[in-house]
Every structure is written in structure tokens, then in C-alpha cells.
Amino acid sequence: MSNALAPMKLDDLRSSEHGELIQLVSFNLAQEEYGVDVLKVREIIRMPSITRVPNTPQYVEGVINLRGKVIPIIAMRKRFALDTAVHDKQTRIMVMDVGGELMGFIVDAVSEVIRISGSEIQPSPAVVSSGIDQECISGVINQAERLLVLLDLEKIFTQDERRLFHNL
Amino acid sequence: MPIDCEDQELLEGFLTETTELLEKLDDDLVALEKAPTDTDLLNQIFRSIHTVKGASSFLGFDLLVRVTHKTEDVLNRLRKGELLVTPEIMDVVLEATDLVKTLVADIKGGDIIDREVDETINKLIPLLSEQVSAAQQAPPATPPLQASSTAVSETPDPVQESVPQPSEQPAASLPPVVMAPPPSSAAKKAPPPKPAEKGGDDLTDSSTVRVDVKRLDDLMNQVGELVLERNRMIQLNQDLQGGNSDHVLFGEEFGKLTKRMNFVTSELQMQVLKMRMIPVEKVFKKFPRIVRSLSRDLGKEVDLQIFGEETELDRSVVDEIGDPLIHLIRNAMDHGLETPDERLAVGKPRTGTLVLAAVHEGNSIIISIKDDGRGIDTERVGRKAIEKGLITEEQLATMSQREMFDLIFLPGFSTKDKASDLSGRGVGMDVVKTNIKKLNGLIEIKSEKGLGSEFILRLPLTLAIIQSLLVEVEGEVYSIPLSSVLETLRVDQRQFHLVGGQEVLKLRESVLPLIRLEQVFKVQPNVERDPFCYVVVIGAADKRVGLVVTRLVGQQEVAIKSLGNYLANIPGIAGSTILGDGRVTLIVDPVGMIDSGDGATGGR
Numbered sequence: 001m002s003n004a005l006a007p008m009k010l011d012d013l014r015s016s017e018h019g020e021l022i023q024l025v026s027f028n029l030a031q032e033e034y035g036v037d038v039l040k041v042r043e044i045i046r047m048p049s050i051t052r053v054p055n056t057p058q059y060v061e062g063v064i065n066l067r068g069k070v071i072p073i074i075a076m077r078k079r080f081a082l083d084t085a086v087h088d089k090q091t092r093i094m095v096m097d098v099g100g101e102l103m104g105f106i107v108d109a110v111s112e113v114i115r116i117s118g119s120e121i122q123p124s125p126a127v128v129s130s131g132i133d134q135e136c137i138s139g140v141i142n143q144a145e146r147l148l149v150l151l152d153l154e155k156i157f158t159q160d161e162r163r164l165f166h167n168l
Numbered sequence: 169m170p171i172d173c174e175d176q177e178l179l180e181g182f183l184t185e186t187t188e189l190l191e192k193l194d195d196d197l198v199a200l201e202k203a204p205t206d207t208d209l210l211n212q213i214f215r216s217i218h219t220v221k222g223a224s225s226f227l228g229f230d231l232l233v234r235v236t237h238k239t240e241d242v243l244n245r246l247r248k249g250e251l252l253v254t255p256e257i258m259d260v261v262l263e264a265t266d267l268v269k270t271l272v273a274d275i276k277g278g279d280i281i282d283r284e285v286d287e288t289i290n291k292l293i294p295l296l297s298e299q300v301s302a303a304q305q306a307p308p309a310t311p312p313l314q315a316s317s318t319a320v321s322e323t324p325d326p327v328q329e330s331v332p333q334p335s336e337q338p339a340a341s342l343p344p345v346v347m348a349p350p351p352s353s354a355a356k357k358a359p360p361p362k363p364a365e366k367g368g369d370d371l372t373d374s375s376t377v378r379v380d381v382k383r384l385d386d387l388m389n390q391v392g393e394l395v396l397e398r399n400r401m402i403q404l405n406q407d408l409q410g411g412n413s414d415h416v417l418f419g420e421e422f423g424k425l426t427k428r429m430n431f432v433t434s435e436l437q438m439q440v441l442k443m444r445m446i447p448v449e450k451v452f453k454k455f456p457r458i459v460r461s462l463s464r465d466l467g468k469e470v471d472l473q474i475f476g477e478e479t480e481l482d483r484s485v486v487d488e489i490g491d492p493l494i495h496l497i498r499n500a501m502d503h504g505l506e507t508p509d510e511r512l513a514v515g516k517p518r519t520g521t522l523v524l525a526a527v528h529e530g531n532s533i534i535i536s537i538k539d540d541g542r543g544i545d546t547e548r549v550g551r552k553a554i555e556k557g558l559i560t561e562e563q564l565a566t567m568s569q570r571e572m573f574d575l576i577f578l579p580g581f582s583t584k585d586k587a588s589d590l591s592g593r594g595v596g597m598d599v600v601k602t603n604i605k606k607l608n609g610l611i612e613i614k615s616e617k618g619l620g621s622e623f624i625l626r627l628p629l630t631l632a633i634i635q636s637l638l639v640e641v642e643g644e645v646y647s648i649p650l651s652s653v654l655e656t657l658r659v660d661q662r663q664f665h666l667v668g669g670q671e672v673l674k675l676r677e678s679v680l681p682l683i684r685l686e687q688v689f690k691v692q693p694n695v696e697r698d699p700f701c702y703v704v705v706i707g708a709a710d711k712r713v714g715l716v717v718t719r720l721v722g723q724q725e726v727a728i729k730s731l732g733n734y735l736a737n738i739p740g741i742a743g744s745t746i747l748g749d750g751r752v753t754l755i756v757d758p759v760g761m762i763d764s765g766d767g768a769t770g771g772r
Contacts, residue, residue, distance in 0.1 A: 051752040052644065053731070054689035055738055063731060063744060065752045070729040070744045101732050 021115045024141075026148060027094065027107040030082045034107075035114070035141065035148045042095045042102060044110050047087055061106060066095065073104040079156065098153050105153070114148075116141055121150060179275075182223050186272050189216040191453070193265055197258060198456040204253035214243045220268065232271045235285050238292040239264040251295065255464070260291045262457070377483075379443050387443070390436040397429050441482075441633065448526045448535070449477035451490050455497060455524060462501045469508050469519040470501065476526040481533045481629050485607055489535070489627065492603045495596040496537045496623050497522070504541030504621055514618070516540065532609075532651065533629055538622040544615040546572040556580060573613040577601040605759050608649065608742075632728060636745070636755065638721035639704060641685045642694050645753050646717075647726055647745055652758035654705045654712065656720060661699050673703060673714055680705065682714045683761060688740055706758045713762050724748075728755065 024035035025044075050062040050073055059078035063070050073093060077084055090109035095102055121139040136155040141148040196213050200206065221236035239261060245251040267288050274281050404421055407413035413421075452474055463470045505511075505520035512518060523538040546569060553559045553575045564572075575581060579598040604611050608628050615621035628634065628651060635650040657675070664671050664682065671682040682703065686693055703714040726745035729752075731738070742757035 049751055051744070051754065053735060053738060053741070053754065054691070055740070056735065060735070063735070063752050063754075065746045065750050068729075068746065070731060070746065070752050072732055072735050099733075101734065103732075103734065 021117055022121075024114050024116060024148070024150070025094070025110065026112055026114055027092070027110045029076055029080070029108050030085070033111070033146060033148050035150050036094070036096065036153060038113055040096050040098075040153060042097055045093050045095065045104075047091050047093060047106075064093070064104060066102070066104070069102065071095065071102045071104055073106060074156075075106045077106070077108075096153055098156070103153075116143075124149070179227065182227055183272065183276050186220050186223065187276075189220055190265065190269055190272065192216065194262075194457045195453045197262055197265065198460050200253060201255065201258045201460070207247070210243070210247050214240065214247050217243060229271070229275060231283065231285050232268065232275075234289060235264055235267050235271065238289050238296075239268070242292050242295045245296065257295060259464075260288075260295065262461075264288050264292060377443070383439065383443055387436070387439045390432060390439055393432045394429075394436060397425065397432055400425055401429075437633065442480075444482050444484075444632070445480040445629075446483055446486055447477060448479045448481055448486060448489075448533070450486055451493060452477045452524060452526070454490070455493070458494065458497060459501065459522065462498065466501060467507060468501065468505050470505060471519050471521050473521065473523045474525070475523070479526040479528055479533060481627070482632065484632070485533075485627055485629070488603055488607050489625070492600040492625070493524075493535070493537070495600050497524070499596060500537055500539040500541065500621070500623075504539040504543075506542055528629075529626075533627050535625045535627065536622055537625075538620065540620040543617040543619055543621050544573060544576070544613070545617055549573075549575050553578065553581060556582075570613075573615060576613075577611075608651065608759065633725060634728060635723065636726045637704065637723055638747075638753070639685075639702070639715075639717040640719040640721055641689065641717050642691045643718075644689070644691055645721060645747070645751070646685065646689070646756050647724075647753050648704060648706065648715070648756045649742070649758060650723065652706045654707045656705070657703045657714075658700060659703055661701055671716075675705070675714070680712060680714045682716055684716045685756070686716075686718075688761070706761065711762050715756070715761065726753075726755070 023038040025038050025041050026033055026035045028034070045066075048064050050064055052062045053060060053072075059075050061073040061075045061078075063072050075084075076082075085108065087106075091106065092110045093104040093106055094110065095104045120141050120143070122142060124137045124140050136152050137149060138152040139150040141150060193213060193216050196209055196216070200209050200213060203209065217236055217240045221233060221240055224232035224236065242251070242257070242261060246253060246257070251257065267283075267285060271283065271285075274283070404413070404418065404425065408415075408418050455474070456472055459470055459472045462468075500522055505522070506514075506516075508518045511520065521540045523536070525538070526533060526535045528534075550559075550564045550567070550572055554561060554564060558578050558581055559575070567575075577597045577600070581597070601611065604625060604627070610626040612624040612626070613621065614624065636647040637650050637653050637656070638645055638647050640646075659673065664673055666672075667679070671684070673680045673682055680703075685691070698718070702717050702720050704717060704720075705712055705714050707713075724747070726747075728743045729745055730736070731741070731744050740757055740760045741754050742760070743755045744752050745755055747753050
């Protein structure tokens with residue numbers, strides 16, 4: 001299913017950008033490098049104090065106060081079932097626009113903004129690294145010395161999870 | 169057919185104005201029926217329709233023009249005294265108004281549907297022929313324009329000449345037409361030939377606000393002050409950084425600044441809150457119309473009295489209470505009030521009374537719907553609940569009267585054997601309860617068999633800012649809405665008892681079920697345990713539950729922040745707020761807590 005879907009998403013991405021340059025914010029998560037569309041990223045902040053929210057899925061770290069707005073924080077490592085790591089100086093929260101709402105995602109480190117051309121994006125291989133759902137991977141970028149996994153955060157929650165959130 | 173209106177602004181202006189006029193029209197029409205000789209009122213109604221007609225013909229809405237034109241003609245004849253106001257005519261006029269509303273709603277929706285208007289127009293046309301008026305004039309005609317007792321204090325001025333009044337004349341300059349119905353029941357005697365259709369589409373628009381200019385000016389003043397204080401703060405900071413000020417002086421100045429800031433922001437808060445407030449009249453004014461058509465449908469005579477419609481409350485609350493109130497009114501009309509014959513038989517006046525009243529009480533608003541009908545028959549309610557399998561015999565046997573009243577709120581409950589247009593599906597009261605709960609409100613029922621019932625809704629004034637009690641649960645701070653806190657106690661945990669697996673506390677003569685917040689919220693417990701803890705007694709509807717917390721932190725006014733779509737509907741959590749130190753604190757949902765407490769006790 002993911003194979004069938006991947007090329008389609010790719011087309012979307014390409015056509016929307018006319019095969020032109022795409023800017024991505026790249027970040028690290030358990031030794032892997034990922035990228036998200038820069039237009040989706042609102043800001044990148046250091047770890048503030050997080051208020052735990054009871055009775056939520058484990059990967060919901062809690063909520064924070066972002067200049068007077070309360071936004072939920074998702075621990076990416078937990079979401080993708082990676083080993084949990086201690087938060088250090090490099091740990092960042094990427095505040096992103098997901099389906100019209102702001103959400104923060106905890107990542108190990110944010111590295112840079114890179115430009116790639118749409119044609120560099122390749123469909124993701126059928127089996128990707130540990131536990132990351134195929135759904136939210138919209139492609140991989142294979143540059144000379146590195147491999148970047150392109151994420152579509154709109155799809156980070158599966159249908160079931162969305163329903164869960166609404167019916168909790 | 170999409171609307172090809174070049175000037176969007178013009179169209180929007182038309183919609184706003186028309187919507188307002190139509191809203192008022194309903195009200196006026198019902199008032200007119202009660203005071204058929206009130207020429208001022210009649211003129212006002214005529215002008216409203218005339219304005220709508222003019223504007224719609226200008227913008228080329230043909231269907232609208234056709235309907236309003238005929239309606240206007242009928243009204244004109246009424247105005248000239250060629251026709252008399254009768255319930256039958258009012259039915260047709262109201263039907264036409266409803267049609268106009270539907271048409272306007274279509275335009276608002278951006279798509280004109282080719283609706284069937286001829287049927288309504290055909291009902292209007294006979295009223296325009298001479299015979300009707302002749303037939304009407306035949307009975308010893310009380311000069312229709314002799315404005316005697318019913319006319320409002322003003323001297324009957326001769327506006328009833330056929331000269332159309334300029335439609336621009338602001339409605340405010342007219343003498344106040346009071347809604348409180350005069351005791352005339354003459355208007356409702358005729359049996360309903362064809363009941364007026366209900367409602368019409370709801371045209372109310374809550375996306376824009378009209379604010380009193382004075383309030384806006386006040387607000388600007390407050391903001392000005394706030395800016396001054398901010399400048400002062402920047403100055404203080406600069407002085408401190410630049411070493412021009414020692415810490416003692418800074419502390420003193422900063423203390424003063426804090427006080428002033430506190431003052432200015434609370435004022436500002438009040439002002440903004442006031443802007444969000446609208447009179448409950450916005451909801452109430454629909455009701456005379458609804459009651460009228462219901463009373464005709466049901467063949468009951470009702471005198472609707474409305475009090476306190478000027479009571480203000482938050483927009484968010486006003487938007488939500490419409491539905492529950494309609495259900496309660498229907499309920500009172502259908503189940504509560506008896507038919508005229510039944511009433512006479514038990515020695516009550518023919519006409520039933522329905523009182524709708526709103527009043528402020530502290531930080532809440534109380535709306536009551538009271539009828540002098542037959543009251544709630546608890547025996548019958550109990551029997552029906554068993555029949556429908558909602559409760560068991562044993563449960564019924566242990567129920568107090570209050571609990572029996574509460575049965576009517578159960579989904580699926582109805583005393584009717586057959587569902588009618590009006591009621592019987594067992595949905596209405598459930599809707600009432602859910603909506604009121606959503607607003608953090610309480611419902612109380614008072615009823616006496618044979619004498620009538622009263623439904624009392626207690627609602628918070630606003631949903632945006634609340635007083636809350638901050639509590640600590642093993643290191644985490646939670647906020648409990650103060651409106652539902654009844655009392656707080658410091659107790660030794662060894663006083664807790666276990667009843668069927670449920671922890672309870674003997675509080676004076678009653679037994680209070682306890683909920684440990686650290687268990688509900690799965691907080692990591694601290695190692696050292698203090699035998700003493702605090703119990704916060706919360707209540708919603710008539711149920712009470714004690715929340716066990718580690719420590720009370722204090723009372724604070726907090727602004728409610730939504731948790732967003734993703735975290736909406738977490739059990740036991742109503743929202744969040746930001747404390748003075750910038751941390752986010754979750755607001756406990758008292759109603760949810762009490763319900764879950766129910767589940768805990770009921771399940772075991």
C-alpha cells in the first residue's frame with residue numbers, strides 16, 4: 001500500500017513545487033536525519049517546562065505555554081518507538097503547523113535548512129528504519145554523503161489515532 | 169443559481185440589515201396580535217417589510233420581491249384599517265415572513281434556490297380582495313384605529329394616513345413596544361386552521377459584533393493607561409540596568425508599578441468581558457413566536473411572560489442556551505400545561521401561564537422556566553422509566569423525589585406512548601442536560617403535582633475567565649473551577665472508610681464518595697506520605713464528590729485556554745490555563761469527575 005501511495009505523494013510534492021527548489025528543515029532523531037517542509041515549521045525552541053497531561057497516549061509528552069497559547073508536545077522518539085534519550089542541550093522542540101493547529105515535536109537536534117530540487121526526492125523503500133510508520137514518509141533524499149527521510153507530519157497520526165483523540 | 173452580485177459589500181450590508189429587521193419582525197408581529205390596534209407597531213412592521221422589499225428589488229432578488237410585495241400589500245390594508253388583525257391573517261403573514269427568512273438564508277448561503285413561493289403568495293392574495301374586508305367590516309366595527317387602552321402611552325397620532333413613512337427612521341425612536349403580553353386572550357381563540365410553520369431558518373449571525381462606541385472609547389482609555397505603565401516598566405528596567413537605581417528604590421518603584429498594572433489590567437479585562445456580553449434578549453425574543461405557534465398547534469391557551477431579558481451574558485453562553493431553552497419551553501407547553509377544558513375542570517384559569525425569567529446572581533445567571541400546569545407526576549415518571557427499561561424496580565424504590573425528577577433527563581425517556589411532531593422521542597431533555605453540562609451549568613427542577621413545575625438553569629456568566637482553586641497533587645498543580653467547589657476540608661486519611669471498594673468519607677451526616685486525583689491522573693506518588701490530606705468537595709447537579717489532593721495552593725482567576733483539537737475530550741480535563749510563572753496547568757472537569765465517580769460506585 002505504501003508503495004502505491006509513495007509515488008503519488010511524490011507527484012504532489014513535485015507538482016506543487018514545479019520541480020523547483022524545496023526548502024527543508026533537517027533534524028536528527030536517533031542517528032537518522034529527517035527533513036520537513038520549511039513552510040510547515042513555525043519556530044524552533046528549546047525545551048521549556050512541560051505540563052504532563054494525564055490519560056493520553058504515551059507519546060504525548062504534555063502541553064507547553066507558547067507565548068500565551070497552549071500547544072501539545074509530541075515526543076518523536078516515543079511516537080516512532082525509538083529508544084528514549086535523555087534531553088540534553090541539543091534537544092529542541094519544532095513547533096509545526098499540523099492540519100491548521102500548532103503542535104510541538106521533540107527532536108534530538110535541529111541541524112540546518114537545506115535546499116533540494118524536487119527531482120532529488122525518491123520514493124521511500126518498502127522497508128524503512130525501525131518502527132516509523134510508512135504513512136508519514138513521503139520520500140527519501142539521497143545526497144552524496146547522506147540520506148534524508150522526508151516526513152509528512154499531517155500523516156503522523158494514523159486515522160485510528162485521530163479518532164482516539166476525538167473520542168478519548 | 170449562484171448569486172451574481174457585483175458589489176459584495178452592498179450584498180453584505182443588505183444581509184445584515186435584512187437579518188436584523190426580520191429578527192425584530194417576528195417579535196413585532198406576535199406583539200401586534202396581542203395589541204391589534206397599536207398603529208405605531210403596525211407602521212413599524214410595515215416599514216420593515218417595505219425596507220426589505222426595496223433593498224431586494226434594488227439587488228434584483230425577484231423571489232424575495234414577490235413575497236415581500238404581497239406581504240406589504242396585506243400589511244398596508246391592515247394599516248389603513250381595511251382589514252382587521254385576526255389570528256388567521258397573522259398566520260399567513262407569519263408564514264410569509266418565514267418564507268422571506270428562508271429566501272434570505274439562501275442568499276446568505278450564496279446560492280439562490282428556486283423555491284416554491286406561489287403557495288404562500290396565493291394565501292396572501294385573497295386578503296387583498298375587497299370582499300374579505302367587506303366581510304370583516306360587517307360586524308359592528310370597532311373603529312380599528314381607535315388606539316385606546318392598548319396603545320402605548322403616546323397620544324394616538326394620525327400617522328395612519330396612507331403616506332408611507334420614510335423607512336430609514338431608526339427603530340429606536342419609536343415608543344418602546346413592550347413584549348410583556350397584555351392579558352388579552354382574544355387573539356388565540358380561533359381553532360388553528362393551518363398552523364404557522366415553525367421557525368424559519370436561523371439567520372442570526374455571530375461572526376460580527378456591534379459594540380457601543382462608549383465601551384470602545386473606555387477600552388481605548390484603558391489601553392492608553394496600559395501603554396503608560398509599560399513605558400514606566402521599560403524605564404525602571406533601564407535605570408536598573410544602567411546602575412542609576414539601587415535595588416531598594418527599584419523594589420519600591422516596582423511594587424507601585426505592579427499595583428497599577430494590576431489595576432489597569434483588571435479594568436481592561438472587565439471592559440473586554442463586557443464587550444463580549446450581550447443581553448439574553450437575543451435568545452428570548454424568539455420565544456413569543458414559538459409559544460404562539462405551539463399554543464395554536466396544541467390548542468392550549470398560554471400567556472408567556474418574559475422577565476429580565478436585558479440580563480447580559482457572554483456570547484458563547486448565549487449561543488449555546490437557545491436549544492435547551494426551546495426544548496424546555498416545548499416541554500412545558502406540551503407536558504406541563506393542560507388544555508383549557510382540563511384547566512377549568514380543576515379550577516384553574518383557562519389560560520395557562522408560562523414565565524421565562526433571567527436574573528444575575530453573583531457570578532452566574534439564572535434562567536427559569538415556570539409553568540402553572542399539572543406538574544411532574546413522579547409515580548408516572550417512575551413507571552415509564554421501568555417500562556422503558558431505564559431503571560429497575562429496586563432502583564426506583566430507593567429513589568428520592570429529586571432523583572425521580574432527574575429521570576426525565578435520561579436519554580430515551582418519554583412519558584408519551586407515541587412520538588408526535590412535538591415530543592415523545594425522549595431526546596429533548598437529554599439535549600437540555602448535555603448542553604447545560606457543556607456550559608458547566610446546573611439544572612434544578614421544582615415541581616408540585618397539580619400546581620406546575622419550574623426548571624431552573626444556573627449558568628456561568630462567561631466561559632473565558634473563571635475563578636479557580638489551585639490544588640497540588642503529588643507535586644503537580646491542577647485547577648478546579650471554584651463555581652463547583654462546595655467546601656474544602658483537611659482530613660486524616662485514616663478517617664477514610666471503604667464501602668464496597670469505594671473510598672468514602674463521613675462528612676457530617678452524609679457519606680461522601682472520594683476520588684483520588686493522583687489515581688485518576690496517574691501521578692507518580694511521592695515516597696513519603698503525609699497522613700493528612702485535603703478533600704475538595706465538588707458538586708454538579710445534585711451530586712457531590714470529594715477530590716483527594718495533597719495540598720491547597722490558592723485561589724486564582726484564570727483564563728481558560730483550549731487544549732486544541734488533538735487533546736480535546738480527555739476524561740476529567742476541561743481545559744488548561746497559564747499561571748503567573750508561565751507554567752501550564754490543567755483545569756479539572758468537575759462534571760466529568762462526578763460522572764466517573766458515578767461509574768465507580770455504580771459499577772461495583
